[in-house]
Amino acid sequence: MTEHALASLSAELDDVSLARSRDLRRQRITTVIRYTVLTLVGLIMIYPLVWLIGASFKTNSEIFANPGFWPQNPTIDGYIKGWKTSTPYSFGTFFLNTLWIVLPKMIGTAISCTAVAYGFARFEFPFKKLLFATLIATLLLPNVVTRIPQYLLFRDLGWLDTFLPLWVPSALAGDAFFVFMLVQFLRAIPRDMEEAARVDGANTWQVLVFIIIPLLMPALISVCLFQFMWTMNDFLGPLIYISSVEKFPVSLALKLSIDTTEAFEWNRVLAMSVLALTPALAVFFLAQKYFIDGISAGGIKG
Amino acid sequence: MSGDSRYLGLLYLSPYILGLLVFTTVPFVISLYLSFTDYNLMSAPIFTGLDNYIRLFTADRTFRKSLWVTLLYVFTTVPLKLAFALFVAVILNSKLKFINVFRTAFYVPSILGGSIAIAVLWRYMFADVGLVNMGLGMIGLEPVNWFGDPVNALFTITLLRLWQFGSAMVIFLAALQSIDKSLYEAAAIDGAGKWKSFVHITLPLITVIFFNLIMQMVQAFQEFNGPYIITQGGPLKATYLLPIYIYDEAFKRFDMGYASAIAWVLFVIIMALTLIAFWSSRHWVYYAGDKRS
């Protein structure tokens, strides 16, 4: 009797271990497939960038001869000549212009979006629901319709060919995305510290500056980083408003460099392109954590 | 709290309210008005009624071409980009080493992709003697005329947009990772196959797909940098997306009234599609967040 039971039991155990090893094998194969696909896709994604960096150190002729990314005779000729540009200004001027656009815009965004988010997250007031609805609407609204009248407004204000049209809308919390992101962050912060501060005698402004902003710092950093990245890529704005070459940011300068001549020196253009991408890349790698956290928070909880 | 004015919150909102009025609401109304005028900046706008719109839909072949190209672009890139982002996110959603390396590799293109520098790179890559043709040559294929052929040109700018799938993928990955693992285990015990559990558990829970869809669509309709730099809207307007048409009419020909009309048509199309998406979302969007909230 027991022998029979033991025999069938051991047969069952064999089945289980067979199934388990089958599962393990299946798992291993899936993992291998995953790694393969990911690596393949990753390489395809990154190769253009890798190639770009390599090409910037090549001679013009080599660019069109060799699809590999390692330059045969590395040279910084592209960088030197590209920096000088065919305009009276060096790329240094253009980089400074970009910085001159990005930094005030970033600071204006941080300040105004914090104040507005504070208003939404911590206060009750008439029309609050309506205003919040407009915030969401602005988030989804395509701004293609407002661009032309905005141009006309800036023209009437005499702000054409200045950086003001690029700064002012953001300084008035024009980027609804950031307000929204900060409101979400604020909702997660418990209010009793602010109440304690009010009891300690702080007014709403002091609560914002001394209590909330220190706690909000990670989110603020995310906001600044995102705004930095987006503004560095901004092309249409400067294209519409900036006409003097001496005020061109890097994006317009790059376009200029491929406009001017028919057969232009690609290695110079590519070298300047690498330089144009470097700040964004550097900032991204230095602050990766803030980027991915910010995008998940804004995307999921939205 | 006591002692606070009822309007204190409005004080903190004042920059936003000012900006909303000056840079959004008033321009919005003015652009609608302008679309019914003939305005070339030299003299005051002349009211012309529906002339712009009539011309747009009956006599303007460029508009028809541009509209067609734009719709083609949007309805190709958006689903492809989302599908690819989801696909990669699913593959990435397991206990692999180097997940962060992969994630970075996929994400970096999306932060650089909108820039002029990348557009310039693209223009090089698909040039007749550019990188892509060189690569094709290496594996024994004929070089392709990318910028001379309408379909190929459209392909290049589509590819640029797809290259930037990383930002959508990161969002999908975060969503996948937040799905309750016990749901998968319960399904496994119930005997559901991999495909079934994907369709019935994973997919409905990704309301993020919906959110992303809207955002991507709205962005795609307003694509400018890529086609402007890479193909200049050509050849023969094969990549002449509506935003470029609007830009040319407004800032090259200074025909502000007509440009506003085109802008409004684009706007209405985007809003209509957004609303349709919201309407239909009732059937296939499940707010997992509601359970916890």
Next chain:
Amino acid sequence: MARLQLKNLEKDYGSFRAVHGINLDVEDGEFMVLVGPSGCAKSTTLRMIAGLEQVTGGEIRIGGQLVNDRSPGDRGISMVFQNYALYPHMKVKKNLSFSMRLKRRPTTEIDAETDKVADTLEIGALLERLPKQLSGGQAQRVAVGRALIKKPQVFLFDEPLSNLDAKLRVDMRTEIKRLHQRLKTTIVYVTHDQIEAMTLASKIAVLKDGVLQQFGSPAEIYNNPANMFVADFMGSPAMNLLACTLEKDAAGLSVSLARPHGDPIRLPVAKGREQLEAHAGRQIVFGIRPEALTDPDGADRNAKAVAEGECLIEVVEPAGSDTFAVTKLGGKEVVARLRADAHIQAGQTARLAFNLDKAVFFDPKTQLRIA
């Protein structure tokens, strides 16, 4: 004068009335505890006193001055929050001195006051630490210190001990009481724990569903509860409340409680005869606390009216310093508190003594105490 007066205090949330016309007068130096079950609006009332909630009806006066429209920092109050609410990015010293720094007091003054408070609460060693480096008890003291440094007219506490473990809770309770004795400030203290209320308070306000049930000293609340809710809520274990009929016979008024085995026990009314006269023959609720129901040797020798009777003991719960015995009277479970060494076993009958001096009677319809 740190007198606190609440006159017809009301709080509405839209159409929902959370606080119904509370009237309280707290003298200078009193330790007033607001106690009640969850949802009784005690925290809401406290927050209105603090200015953290807008008052929708009635008045709050501190030191005689109307403070309804004054901001929280402008009322002469300080508050200790349930979760301490310390500023996480500031060291303890900065946490303590925040209120002074807001007023731009000179550094010498700030340092002197901070050291004084740190001494009083024995947190001098913690001054350079961040809140996340503090234990629960330490964080609590810092919260108290932060409130102390303001030298408020009224000190508010919002369930400050509920996040501490049992032993720490008892220790901190004593500390708070000692602090009150030293400083003699007016305190308003919110808790749901009626033991805390009884041990700390000089005056107790019992709240239920936003309505003040009774306001009085702990002894009054305990011995002369205004209604059945107060009688049941305060005191642990709870007062025994038994529905019965008030009988009148030649000997006077009495109640009869049925016993599972044997005749009902007759308990004569000892006090409050005039008030009870009107209820003769009617349904009444008889209340007696477990400690008034003891073994005959353990009975209060000063008690004048004592009735004794045999009761069937169903459950015996030895609790260390006392033994609780559960019996059935009038069809309901009744808890008696016996001496620890009382020899009683479940299933046996035992002779119990009823201290009728301490008995109270309630009208079952109005729930109010008659006598």
